[in-house]
Amino acid sequence: xxxxxxxxxxxxxxxxxxxxxxxxxxxxxxxxxxxxxxxxxxxxxxxxxxxxxxxxxxxxxxxxxxxxxxxxxxxxxxxxxxxxxxxxxxxxxxxxxxxx
Amino acid sequence: xxxxxxxxxxxxxxxxxxxxxxxxxxxxxxxxxxxxxxxxxxxxxxxxxxxxxxxxxxxxxxxxxxxxxxxxxxxxxxxxxxxxxxxxxxxxxxxxxxxxxxxxxxxxxxxxxxxxxxxxxxxxxxxxxxxxxxxxxxxxxxxxxxxxxxxxxxxxxxxxxxxxxxxxxxxxxxxxxxxxxxxxxxxxxxxxxxxxxxxxxxxxxxxxxxxxxxxxxxxxxxxxxxxxxxxxxxxxxxxxxxxxxxxxxxxxxxxxxxxxxxxxxxxxxxxxxxxxxxxxxxxxxxxxxxxxxxxxxxxxxxxxxxxxxxxxxxxxxxxxxxxxxxxxxxxxxxxxxxxxxxxxxxxxxxxxxxxxxxxxxxxxxxxxxxxxxxxxxxxxxxxxxxxxxxxxxxxxxxxxxxxxxxxxxxxxxxxxxxxxxxxxxxxxxxxxxxxxxxxxxxxxxxxxxxxxxxxxxxxxxxxxxxxxxxxxxxxxxxxxxxxxxxxxxxxxxxxxxxxxxxxxxxx
Numbered sequence: 001x002x003x004x005x006x007x008x009x010x011x012x013x014x015x016x017x018x019x020x021x022x023x024x025x026x027x028x029x030x031x032x033x034x035x036x037x038x039x040x041x042x043x044x045x046x047x048x049x050x051x052x053x054x055x056x057x058x059x060x061x062x063x064x065x066x067x068x069x070x071x072x073x074x075x076x077x078x079x080x081x082x083x084x085x086x087x088x089x090x091x092x093x094x095x096x097x098x099x100x
Numbered sequence: 101x102x103x104x105x106x107x108x109x110x111x112x113x114x115x116x117x118x119x120x121x122x123x124x125x126x127x128x129x130x131x132x133x134x135x136x137x138x139x140x141x142x143x144x145x146x147x148x149x150x151x152x153x154x155x156x157x158x159x160x161x162x163x164x165x166x167x168x169x170x171x172x173x174x175x176x177x178x179x180x181x182x183x184x185x186x187x188x189x190x191x192x193x194x195x196x197x198x199x200x201x202x203x204x205x206x207x208x209x210x211x212x213x214x215x216x217x218x219x220x221x222x223x224x225x226x227x228x229x230x231x232x233x234x235x236x237x238x239x240x241x242x243x244x245x246x247x248x249x250x251x252x253x254x255x256x257x258x259x260x261x262x263x264x265x266x267x268x269x270x271x272x273x274x275x276x277x278x279x280x281x282x283x284x285x286x287x288x289x290x291x292x293x294x295x296x297x298x299x300x301x302x303x304x305x306x307x308x309x310x311x312x313x314x315x316x317x318x319x320x321x322x323x324x325x326x327x328x329x330x331x332x333x334x335x336x337x338x339x340x341x342x343x344x345x346x347x348x349x350x351x352x353x354x355x356x357x358x359x360x361x362x363x364x365x366x367x368x369x370x371x372x373x374x375x376x377x378x379x380x381x382x383x384x385x386x387x388x389x390x391x392x393x394x395x396x397x398x399x400x401x402x403x404x405x406x407x408x409x410x411x412x413x414x415x416x417x418x419x420x421x422x423x424x425x426x427x428x429x430x431x432x433x434x435x436x437x438x439x440x441x442x443x444x445x446x447x448x449x450x451x452x453x454x455x456x457x458x459x460x461x462x463x464x465x466x467x468x469x470x471x472x473x474x475x476x477x478x479x480x481x482x483x484x485x486x487x488x489x490x491x492x493x494x495x496x497x498x499x500x501x502x503x504x505x506x507x508x509x510x511x512x513x514x515x516x517x518x519x520x521x522x523x524x525x526x527x528x529x530x531x532x533x534x535x536x537x538x539x540x541x542x543x544x545x546x547x548x549x550x551x552x553x554x555x556x557x558x559x560x561x562x563x564x565x566x567x568x569x570x571x572x573x574x575x576x577x578x579x580x581x582x583x584x585x586x587x588x589x590x591x592x593x594x595x596x597x598x599x600x601x602x603x604x605x606x607x
Contacts, residue, residue: 039522040353043275043310044289046520047355048527056536057587059607061521071522073585 003082004089006031011093021050024093028086033075038094041069062087065094109260110212110335115299119340122347122385128340129381130321135373138169145170150179154186157428160194160533162389168376168429172369172421180421184452187427191453194432196538197572198513198545199505200456201498202251202292203244204438206465207232207270211257213296213336215319216329217365217410219401219490220257226403230465231261234273241277241288243468247460247498248556250514250548251290253315255463258296258335264305267295271309281555283601290516292358296335297345303352312519313391316345317360321374325366329406343378347385355525356391357382358436364398364413368422372429379430388526392434392456393426395419399440401490420448427453432532442493443504450510459501461492502552503561506568513545514552517606539581543591543607546572550598 001009010027011020021038028034029052037051037058046061046069058071070090078086122128153167163171174180208231211220219227232240244252254270256262271291278285290312297316306314320326323339330336346357359378361371379389397414401407414422419441427435437446437454439461446457462468494501502512517540518528531537546569553565573595582588587607594605 037522037527042308043271044516044520045310045312045524046522047353047524048522053527053530056531057585057607058521059586059590 003032003085004092007086007089007093017097018050020093020097024090025051032082032086033077034072034086035075036070036072039069039071041067046071064091065098067098068094104260106212106260109263113298113335114338114341118299118348119338119344122344123340128343129377130323130343130374131377132323135165135169135370135377138165138373139172139369142166142170143173144175145173147176147179150174151182154182154428157190157431158186158193160190160431160535162379162383162431163376163429165373165376165380168373168425169369171425171428172372180424183424183428184420187424187453188451190427190431191435191455192538193535194532194538195434195455196542196545197509198511198515198541199450199454200251200434200513200515201249201502202253202456202458203247203249203498204294204458204461204463205237205240205244205252205254205274206463206467207237207254208256208259208262208266209465210259210261212259213257213334214331215336216406217319217362217398217401217404219404221404224403231259231266232270232466234269236466236469237270237273238277239469240466241274242279243471244460245277245279245286245288246556248286248514248552249460249498250286250288251292251312251516252288253292253294253458256293256295262295264298264302267293268305268309271306271311275310281603284603286551286555286603289514289604290519297342297348300348300352303349303354307353311354312516313356313358314346314349314354315358315360315392315394316342316349317362317394317396318342318374318378319362320365320371321361321377322366322370329365346378346382346390350382350386350388355386355388356519356528357388358392358394359390360394360396360436362396362398363419363422364407364410366412368412368414368418372422372425375426376429379433388529389430390433391528392436393430394436394438395423395426396438396440396490399490399493407490416445416448419445420452423449423454424452432529439492439494440490443496446494447504447508450505457501459494459496459498461495463490463492499556499558499561502557503564506561506564509568509571511545511549511568511572512552513541514548515541515544515606517544520606536581539579540607542572542576542579543582546576546591547594547598547605547607550595551603554599554601 010023014020025036035052035055038049039046040049063069209220214221278287292312294315326339349357383389434455436456437449553562597605
């Protein structure tokens, strides 16, 4: 199963947005060592929604849809190609959530 | 906004179902008999018990009501000295050595309420009523930014003309103001709001435009006193609508909320207990305690007899005690001391664990612009009592206060990073309780202090500030926390970026 499919499957098991995103965060950390937080964006405010609460330092910030963004810590377990695939899959997921 | 008849508007403000849903067993969380019982059954606690409680607080664990009551009943002055020292130790553990600065901005003194202690109350004919246009909001914001501020608390009276839509427009307007500095521009990066309780639907409007913290003070938690001071036929007369204002904010998504009480309306010990119960109920219902706690002390207000003559006015000594007990009881929350207090009192209570303060403060509606306009003919420090809610005890400039803190080894911070990095709600609560957030506070204090020194500081402040900033950087270099990952490298890179003129870089 591809990374994109795994992300879609993990999110699809849940109904509530924080549950979906927590499931995706757990998948990414457990399988790829990628520690991530999901945030809802309101103007300047990036409000924590889901992800690793113990993640202290997440230097990379990316807005992936009009309403959602992520903070994450790079993982050495992911190749550049895999990382791009993950970001693409997350963008799709968060865009779908935006429109839901 | 369309003209709305005030009497019609008032009838629609309170939504009973948005009170009742938070009651537990039909009761709210202020049980006066329980509070009085805690205060009466924990008299003059012995040293061993007090030290046990202090040890718990030092572990950044929120205290229980009986423990807090015991601290409030300490009579031994040596024990109080231990409590003061522990308060400061907690503050340093959770928030490090920085004091965050903000500027209040009063946008409107129109008010439908009639609170006995407040200059804004509608029966006060001495008050000159005014609501700022968005052009005036921009001018005020520019004046505040030109002092060096990055964070505002914007204040509104309760009135249909200053309701949620006006507040949301104000937030958007302030965020859009950009003032050129030597390199790039400066702006307000966090807009917090102090306004009347509102419905969940209205709170969502504030959420959507990027509110920082939503702040509502209960004024007094003592129900009979509340009823005496807030006429029942006014919106504010509904105690529970106000009591659950921040529960509704949480439900609307605003996960940084701020509580407070106006000290001087009733027994200060009771109010401390009320604030504690408020924190406990927010934790119980949402898992998130208050982001900050405020403890304004009643000062003279225009046309208010009570503000000068209340039997419950708090002495300086007791004020220091109540701040200390709040620091110990809710160790993870920020504590705000404002320019209501004199410089001397502020020095005292910053020394027991306050985390935020204001300076260059104007609390008249349009006060910052007016201060600029009168520079030629009038002392800019004059207060306009007939446009203010209360009087200030400290009208010193931001530069003066920053310098004084630096001389005492404390670094001024204009950090607004947390809420822009997802460190909000239960995430930031965890980081605060785990004493992690303070490390970010320290780094961001240095980064924002560098900006201030380069863009706004007087030569005297810059001189002392340079020494302080070097000391802080050396501490950061030796802290194990910053050895993790590439944190130190990242911090040092960011510092260089700011020193070379880049702005708004944060970690």
